[in-house]
């Protein structure tokens with residue numbers, strides 16, 4: 470038997486109670502029943518995002534929310550600053566380009582965190598920038614960026630701060646309103662414990678002012694339309710309602726645990742994972758690890774595909790490889806959403822076995838012991 474463990478940074482594992490919702494009969498999306506689901510989900514999302522905003526639900530993957538943010542906030546021909554520190558941040562540049570928006574790319578070495586002082590400097594140099602596009606958790610490098618500090622800086626300017634929280638929201642501390650994030654995005658398949666297919670856009674008052682100032686050249690992803698409907702607990706077009714039922718079940722679980730406890734659980738998993746890897750002589754890739762995943766450098770003498778192949782074949786554990794220019798150099802271990810401390814311990818045990826079998830000098834049990842020490846100390 471191979472028990473599947475999807476330890477990837479999206480899609481991530483989904484609890485049974487959430488999966489069961491997917492088997493329910495389809496209901497009509499304009500029914501009172503469907504509206505009541507949206508009423509409950511709206512409340513739950515606000516708590517997860519730590520916001521008073523209406524959190525808009527789009528039927529798309531996370532990238533749809535990114536495109537919606539770009540095309541609704543920045544007029545064609547406008548300028549934006551992109552905090553470019555990885556594969557997903559680079560997508561902001563590509564989306565801007567596709568829509569005729571000038572993207573000033575503020576490049577940070579992959580694996581490093583964005584320096585808030587550089588953001589302040591870029592805003593001084595480009596006072597005409599309409600938006601700053603950043604990332605909470607850069608999933609390609611496993612890095613958490615100092616969004617709170619950057620939020621303070623952007624708030625002092627006329628620009629709006631748009632944050633891709635697709636793999637961060639629900640995994641690491643993020644308080645949209647307190648941290649002055651004008652637009653915050655998430656995706657269903659990362660820490661929110663739902664299958665792929667839904668994306669979320671939470672828009673604050675400063676961003677609404679920009680959005681309302683021009684007619685966005687978008688139709689399906691028009692946030693004015695989505696915002697107006699959200700006021701009535703509705704959506705402009707047929708939503709993936711079955712996924713919204715699943716979302717309701719997932720949000721009930723998150724609320725039962727409490728969002729602050731959810732963040733703490735991820736912090737414990739992140740610390741334990743890093744300690745376990747270090748004890749095996751494996752280096753984390755990021756200088757400032759995000760809490761929903763741990764990226765590590767592939768040890769000398771083996772290929773990332775061999776490690777991933779071995780843990781999958783032998784133990785049913787799925788890990789992710791590197792993307793873009795660090796493909797083959799790192800392995801990414803996701804521990805977000807429906808993952809607990811024992812999933813991390815089990816994955817470390819699988820890694821120890823796989824590396825030993827591949828001839829890497831590791832002492833089985835050493836990583837697990839180090840992880841356990843962190844978990845016990847933190848309780």
Ligand SMILES: *Cc1c(COP(=O)(O)O)cnc(C)c1O
Nearest residue numbers: 479530531532557608635636656
């Ligand atoms: C997964 C992810 C995306 C892309 O989401 P899709 O659902 O694949 O479109 C964007 N940004 C970050 C940080 C992500 O982790």
